Amino acid sequence: MEESMVEAKPEPKQLPAAKQPQGLRRLFGQPLVRNIIVGVVALVLFYLLIGHLSQYRIYQLSQVGPYLIALVGLSVLTGQNGQISLGHGALMAIGAWTLTLMQLHTKSPLWLMLIASALVTMVFGALLGLVAARLRGPYLAGATLALALGLPDITTRYQSVFGGYQGLEVNQPNAPSFLGATATPTEWLAIIEMICVVVVMILFANLLRSRVGRKFRAVRDDEIATQVSGISVPRTQVLAFALSAAAAGLGGGLFALVSGNVSPGGYTVVLSISLLAAMVIGGSGTLAGAVWGSLIMVYVPGWATTLSQKLSLNQSVSANLALAIYGFLLVAIIMVAPVGVQGIVRLVIFKMRNLRKEPG
Amino acid sequence: MGESRSSLRRGFRVIAVLAAFSLVAAACGSSSSSSSSGGSSTSGSVANTASAPGITPTSILLGSHQPLTGPAAPGYSEIGPAIEAFFQYVNAHGGIYGRSVTFKYLDDGYNPANTVQVVRKLVLQDNVYAILGGLGTPTHTAVVDFLNQNKVPDIFVASGCNCWNEPKVHPYTYGWQPDYIIEGKVLGAYIKDHFAGMKVGVLYQNDDFGGGGLIGIKQMLPASQIVSAQPYDPTTLTNGLGTQVAALQAAGAQVVVLFTIPAATALALLSMAVLGYHPTTVSSSVSSDPTTLAGLVSNFSKGKVGASALNGLYTLNYLPMSSATSDPWMQLFLKIHSQYDSKEPVDGNMVYGMSMAYYFTLAMRAAGQNPTRQDLINAINSQGATWTGPGLAPLGYSATQHLGFMGSEVVQLNASGGATAVSPVYVTNVQGPVTTHASVEGPVPSWLQ
Numbered sequence: 058m059e060e061s062m063v064e065a066k067p068e069p070k071q072l073p074a075a076k077q078p079q080g081l082r083r084l085f086g087q088p089l090v091r092n093i094i095v096g097v098v099a100l101v102l103f104y105l106l107i108g109h110l111s112q113y114r115i116y117q118l119s120q121v122g123p124y125l126i127a128l129v130g131l132s133v134l135t136g137q138n139g140q141i142s143l144g145h146g147a148l149m150a151i152g153a154w155t156l157t158l159m160q161l162h163t164k165s166p167l168w169l170m171l172i173a174s175a176l177v178t179m180v181f182g183a184l185l186g187l188v189a190a191r192l193r194g195p196y197l198a199g200a201t202l203a204l205a206l207g208l209p210d211i212t213t214r215y216q217s218v219f220g221g222y223q224g225l226e227v228n229q230p231n232a233p234s235f236l237g238a239t240a241t242p243t244e245w246l247a248i249i250e251m252i253c254v255v256v257v258m259i260l261f262a263n264l265l266r267s268r269v270g271r272k273f274r275a276v277r278d279d280e281i282a283t284q285v286s287g288i289s290v291p292r293t294q295v296l297a298f299a300l301s302a303a304a305a306g307l308g309g310g311l312f313a314l315v316s317g318n319v320s321p322g323g324y325t326v327v328l329s330i331s332l333l334a335a336m337v338i339g340g341s342g343t344l345a346g347a348v349w350g351s352l353i354m355v356y357v358p359g360w361a362t363t364l365s366q367k368l369s370l371n372q373s374v375s376a377n378l379a380l381a382i383y384g385f386l387l388v389a390i391i392m393v394a395p396v397g398v399q400g401i402v403r404l405v406i407f408k409m410r411n412l413r414k415e416p417g
Numbered sequence: 418m419g420e421s422r423s424s425l426r427r428g429f430r431v432i433a434v435l436a437a438f439s440l441v442a443a444a445c446g447s448s449s450s451s452s453s454s455g456g457s458s459t460s461g462s463v464a465n466t467a468s469a470p471g472i473t474p475t476s477i478l479l480g481s482h483q484p485l486t487g488p489a490a491p492g493y494s495e496i497g498p499a500i501e502a503f504f505q506y507v508n509a510h511g512g513i514y515g516r517s518v519t520f521k522y523l524d525d526g527y528n529p530a531n532t533v534q535v536v537r538k539l540v541l542q543d544n545v546y547a548i549l550g551g552l553g554t555p556t557h558t559a560v561v562d563f564l565n566q567n568k569v570p571d572i573f574v575a576s577g578c579n580c581w582n583e584p585k586v587h588p589y590t591y592g593w594q595p596d597y598i599i600e601g602k603v604l605g606a607y608i609k610d611h612f613a614g615m616k617v618g619v620l621y622q623n624d625d626f627g628g629g630g631l632i633g634i635k636q637m638l639p640a641s642q643i644v645s646a647q648p649y650d651p652t653t654l655t656n657g658l659g660t661q662v663a664a665l666q667a668a669g670a671q672v673v674v675l676f677t678i679p680a681a682t683a684l685a686l687l688s689m690a691v692l693g694y695h696p697t698t699v700s701s702s703v704s705s706d707p708t709t710l711a712g713l714v715s716n717f718s719k720g721k722v723g724a725s726a727l728n729g730l731y732t733l734n735y736l737p738m739s740s741a742t743s744d745p746w747m748q749l750f751l752k753i754h755s756q757y758d759s760k761e762p763v764d765g766n767m768v769y770g771m772s773m774a775y776y777f778t779l780a781m782r783a784a785g786q787n788p789t790r791q792d793l794i795n796a797i798n799s800q801g802a803t804w805t806g807p808g809l810a811p812l813g814y815s816a817t818q819h820l821g822f823m824g825s826e827v828v829q830l831n832a833s834g835g836a837t838a839v840s841p842v843y844v845t846n847v848q849g850p851v852t853t854h855a856s857v858e859g860p861v862p863s864w865l866q
Contacts, residue, residue, distance in 0.1 A: 222623070224555070224559065322530045
């Protein structure tokens with residue numbers, strides 16, 4: 058199966074008929090093996106890359122990771138399973154506070170805190186999924202929106218636990234000695250994130266290629282036909298929500314680490330809506346689309362600020378410029394390229410390959 | 418069949434995406450390398466050098482986070498421009514050791530999540546020498562550890578939280594305005610002297626600002642005199658403060674102490690007017706500026722109520738009142754305002770910003786011709802307590818105390834938006850007793866004329 062149903066291109070013209078790939082080639086043909094190799098290569102490239110970047114660029118880059126992971130979850134939920142969520146910002150908040158509170162009250166190692174962020178959020182996601190499985194379209198959007206609006210207020214209501222408007226401090230882990238004496242916490246965090254990104258991408262890529270992934274898409278494409286085939290629609294939807302929430306929770310935990318602080322102002326409904334917009338702009342339902350989406354989420358606001366400073370725009374305009382750009386991109390993408398940036402990339406690659414194949 | 422081929426291709430596609438991702442990052446990275454050109458020396462025997470991050474032979478770069486939008490923007494958005502205007506005036510008068518000061522302040526919308534981002538940008542990308550006047554308790558709390566870990570001077574935080582005065586934990590951070598516990602103690606002392614035996618209610622912001630004020634008040638007044646203490650969250654201000662004010666009224670509070678940001682003060686005063694509740698109101702210096710308050714009151718009441726709502730409000734003051742046009746500092750500030758800051762109103766926020774910039778200029782001059790970051794810290798620790806200027810109370814700086822002004826006077830606002838001093842300067846610190854003093858306001862130095 059393709060990792061996305063959206064991609065359906067006619068081209069299996071010249072197949073090496075009945076010739077099984079052999080040896081190394083065959084091993085590399087195994088999706089899991091191939092993905093792991095790609096992941097490790099990406100990790101090494103990333104490690105070499107951050108050696109050449111300034112601390113600020115690394116910090117900026119390390120903001121991409123949390124969004125990327127949360128977007129993978131959202132993209133699978135919406136693009137692959139057909140459920141919409143306006144509450145993923147709130148799910149990130151659950152992960153963020155889980156990690157922060159564990160750091161504050163226990164002496165857990167980092168990996169345990171990150172796994173806990175994902176698992177705790179997964180439980181919340183499953184509960185939300187139970188509700189979501191009964192709701193469709195705008196009702197589902199409304200229910201998840203309520204979560205995004207309500208959850209940040211809980212942190213100010215129970216201030217002694219969650220830190221209120223001011224939030225809580227998060228200590229950043231010190232770089233381990235094997236990275237060298239000069240490695241900063243920022244660099245170490247960027248590496249931790251890249252590891253998380255690679256692991257999450259491999260897990261989801263394989264999940265989508267498996268039976269579960271096919272069930273997700275079946276539910277998305279035709280609920281009645283799926284039910285008739287003996288697959289439980291609600292159960293599949295709850296599972297999709299839980300897995301999606303786990304990714305959002307891990308993203309939230311990482312985001313808390315990168316920020317060095319959790320406060321409700323960072324997890325408002327604007328975050329949830331930005332995630333949704335970034336997912337659509339990047340390419341809904343595709344893992345690569347999540348990469349584009351997260352890059353947009355991190356870099357567009359920065360460019361918007363620079364732009365408004367150059368044009369010396371009014372403060373109230375420049376504070377909202379990034380959101381306006383999102384809105385514009387969203388409209389443009391939906392009209393021009395419904396599969397988002399990743400759709401455009403695929404189209405370009407496809408065209409170029411066909412050009413090369415043209416004789417003469 | 419076609420599976421292995423297409424999956425191979427997909428593998429390349431993922432690599433292509435990751436490569437593109439790296440390229441974007443690398444392209445962004447290449448533009449950020451900072452360069453400093455040495456050379457041009459100024460008059461004097463020793464040449465200016467690029468002695469620290471953010472310092473070149475000809476310039477000093479400072480950064481700050483300010484609420485230019487969001488709940489705290491009304492009034493406070495004027496502070497950044499006022500600081501910048503003062504430095505422009507200093508630059509036009511020879512700069513500091515011939516260096517011109519650039520003050521780069523970024524909007525954080527009074528949202529700690531944004532503060533984290535803009536301060537990292539200022540420190541890691543723009544390479545500022547120091548952060549000056551970062552505004553807000555919840556916002557600055559989110560970056561104070563980061564600044565100290567990176568050994569960036571975090572000078573004169575624009576917030577009265579007592580938490581900036583922790584030289585052992587945060588050796589690079591300095592408070593400036595009287596901290597909220599001191600303000601609470603001064604207000605408590607004034608209530609004790611003038612409203613003895615009256616029932617006191619407190620409306621306070623639910624964070625270190627309001628909480629600190631409450632601690633100070635409780636130190637000075639017997640517990641039985643405080644009949645009610647009502648908190649509010651700045652995020653829920655859109656709901657108004659009717660509930661809290663009604664609770665204070667129900668408790669029979671005759672004196673209401675406000676540890677509130679200007680928008681909340683205006684809302685509280687309007688709620689009192691609506692409920693026909695007329696206690697004596699006493700406010701921290703955070704809401705001491707009549708111009709800002711009158712504008713907010715008028716705005717919230719859609720023009721029905723103006724400065725008259727402020728009549729009789731007692732508040733704290735540790736700098737010249739913006740209406741005191743005979744004060745030599747105010748005359749200087751008005752001159753600077755007309756040259757560099759005329760887009761913003763003349764009010765307490767302007768006085769605050771320019772005064773802070775003045776004390777920073779003193780610190781920078783004391784740090785020497787080619788200062789490192791540590792030189793600035795040493796200068797404030799060793800000389801800070803001796804500096805005088807527009808401030809009415811003495812400064813409390815030393816190696817073991819990073820406290821700014823150690824007190825203030827009480828003033829009463831009138832219906833025309835003016836204010837009169839009704840007490841001498843109360844001076845104290847966090848633990849000590851409250852004493853009264855004459856003002857220590859100093860003359861305008863010749864290098865500013």
